[in-house]
Amino acid sequence: MNEDDSSQIYSYLSGAGYEPALKEEDAEIFILVTCSVREKPENKALSKLGELNLLKAENPNIIIGVCGCMAQRLGDKLKVGRPYLNFVVGTEQISSIPSIINSIEDGQKYKSRLSLSEKTSDLHLPGRTNKAQVGLREFIPIMYGCNNFCSYCVVPYTRGRERSRETQDILDEIKYVADRGCIEVTLLGQNVNSYGQTLQEPKTFAYLLSKACEIEGIERIRFTTSHPKDLSDELIDTMAQNDKICKHLHLAVQSGDDEILRLMNRKYKIERIYSLVEKLRKAMPKISITTDLIVGFPGEDEKAFENTLKMVRDIEFDSAFMFSFNPIPNTPAAKMEGQRLMKDKNKSLERLIELQNSITCRKNKDAEGEVKKVLAEGFSTKGEGELTGYTDGLKIVNFEGDKSLIGKIIDVKLTKGSLYGFQGELVK
Ligand code: SF4
Incomplete structure (x- = not known):
């Protein structure tokens, strides 16, 4: 999503006559696209702001702005103690960045814009149709926001409720990038499996995928992320039947323990993961299945953690993004009882990484010769x-x-x- 935010900013600013600086020291405007998924990316953004402050001390005309989830989460609080920061803009006001910069260049002070909308008509789409640069691989957002409210996640608060883009708009954009040399598209959404439910005439994600396969020039289609609760048989069949759809599924499982999944508000039990993986491998024997796993969630004891290890051993994911639980302020999980010490969470994480890495290594060795x-x-x-x-x-x-x-x-x-x-x- 941040890649897409950046590409939209690029389009809007190019449209307004700005050009990208070839070297950082030549830039006159800096816009940080931030992420709130964990503490680390937020700290990185703050440290980058510190560096930009030093640049601004040498050149006071530099304009510095922040957008993305951290901007949406913190708003004007980000400006406290940072007088050099010119603007903070929310996840749905990207299209207003050129006018904000204009008013700052005219010497006006700027107040943050952070409102989140639930209307599809307000999606920041106009910049999408004039993507300034098209690569071999492109990300195409198909929906924004999320309705799932997993207890550890900030997305529903920073990106708003789930809204799907119109199918035809997405197909037009895929055709646009295909006509300009793109070969592979990745369809993006917080939960692509629920695509289309908010449209006036509801459509399924499988329908969108099969229409996308008809577009000439596109040879590969990927998508991410799949929430296990909404992964349908129709989608599995569509994947199996269309050669253009890559045989890779990122299935975000998060934990192998039913009680932890309940506390996470994931709305499925671990049995569902086993049955989905079985169906996927039956339909597509060579499919690569990857996942996300969080360890050290509040209340996760040794038994619950062992259940995650067992699931990882049983399923043998091709690879996994693995993290220790990191409480994000104002999310339900941050206030739960049973918070674990960082050193204990990290120990569990090391054990999990060691196990998954050995599986990834072995699977990759087994594939030699293919x-x-x-x-x-x-x-x-x-x-x-x-x-x-x-x-x-x-x-x-x-x-x-x-x-x-x-x-x-x-x-x-x-x-x-x-x-x-x-x-x-x-x-x-
Ligand atoms: S489905 Fe994903 S984006 Fe939505 S609340 Fe859960 S973790 Fe966050």
């Missing part, structure tokens, strides 16, 4: 001569190849698997 389709995206960090790209299961592969292959989907044999991905070689 031939995969890889979208060559550019040169690897090694530079010219070695290309890099992802398989449809979202595994990174580096392999020898030249510039002429960039932008093509090619067959690559996986020669060496490790925790982070693969070395491979071109299949002639």
